[in-house]
Amino acid sequence: MSDLHDRWVAERRREYYYRLAKKEGYRSRASFKLLQIDERFNVMKEGDSVVDLGACPGGWSQVAKECVGETGQVIGVDLRYIHPLDGVQFIIGDITDDNTMIRLLEMVGGKVDVVLSDMAPNIAGAYSMDHARSIELCMYAVDVCDRILKRKGKLVTKVFQGDLFNGYIKELEKRFEKVTVHSPDASRPTSSEVYVISSGFLGTCNVKPKKLEKEEVKPEFVAKGRNF
Numbered sequence: 001m002s003d004l005h006d007r008w009v010a011e012r013r014r015e016y017y018y019r020l021a022k023k024e025g026y027r028s029r030a031s032f033k034l035l036q037i038d039e040r041f042n043v044m045k046e047g048d049s050v051v052d053l054g055a056c057p058g059g060w061s062q063v064a065k066e067c068v069g070e071t072g073q074v075i076g077v078d079l080r081y082i083h084p085l086d087g088v089q090f091i092i093g094d095i096t097d098d099n100t101m102i103r104l105l106e107m108v109g110g111k112v113d114v115v116l117s118d119m120a121p122n123i124a125g126a127y128s129m130d131h132a133r134s135i136e137l138c139m140y141a142v143d144v145c146d147r148i149l150k151r152k153g154k155l156v157t158k159v160f161q162g163d164l165f166n167g168y169i170k171e172l173e174k175r176f177e178k179v180t181v182h183s184p185d186a187s188r189p190t191s192s193e194v195y196v197i198s199s200g201f202l203g204t205c206n207v208k209p210k211k212l213e214k215e216e217v218k219p220e221f222v223a224k225g226r227n228f
């Protein structure tokens, strides 16, 4: 198939999911990626507590809220402002910033069943740089799991593929019973993005993401009135 043909198919698919999102009242096309992932991997269920990293404009949070229902909890985090969504709490902040992490720990107040990350860096256009930034964001999602994911919990991350990808998968395999790489139909076929679905969290792991180890000089996260 030619590049031109692939691009044409990708554009039609984008358009299709864009229209479908509008019709079904979802805030983004990305909602369908999570719907398809959840349908296949049963990521969320009624009553679950879910953290949605990179939540703006809220498409994944909408899907998460539908899955967990009234008894569940959804907390979204993003750099950008997110319009309020019934039954979902949002934190506007950078997950790589300690203050955001502290606010998240305080809001969660315990452990969660699922961590989702659709975080994506601002695309610089330099492929290796975009890939490295995507992996870095994924490692922050892993760090969130190390702090607040329940044993047996699940993690879904979006990753731009590249030479650091296998190392990232190895980090996940240290922590989860099962790690699966998947590309939902709603993802563009030409895109380098894939989703990694990890299940069966083995519990807090002593192996910290390499990138974070260098920053060990920072004090431990200590939220007011609580010990973690």
Ligand SMILES: C[S@@+](CC[C@H](N)C(=O)[O-])C[C@H]1O[C@@H](n2cnc3c(N)ncnc32)[C@H](O)[C@@H]1O
Binding pocket: 027, 028, 030, 031, 053, 054, 055, 056, 057, 058, 059, 060, 061, 077, 078, 079, 080, 093, 094, 095, 096, 118, 119, 120, 121, 122, 137
């Ligand atoms: C593809 S969008 C997410 C779409 C969302 N899942 C939805 O369905 O509406 C990626 C988001 O990641 C966010 N993001 C990137 N880096 C981040 C960071 N360090 N902390 C928090 N959010 C971040 C961006 O602001 C952007 O809104």
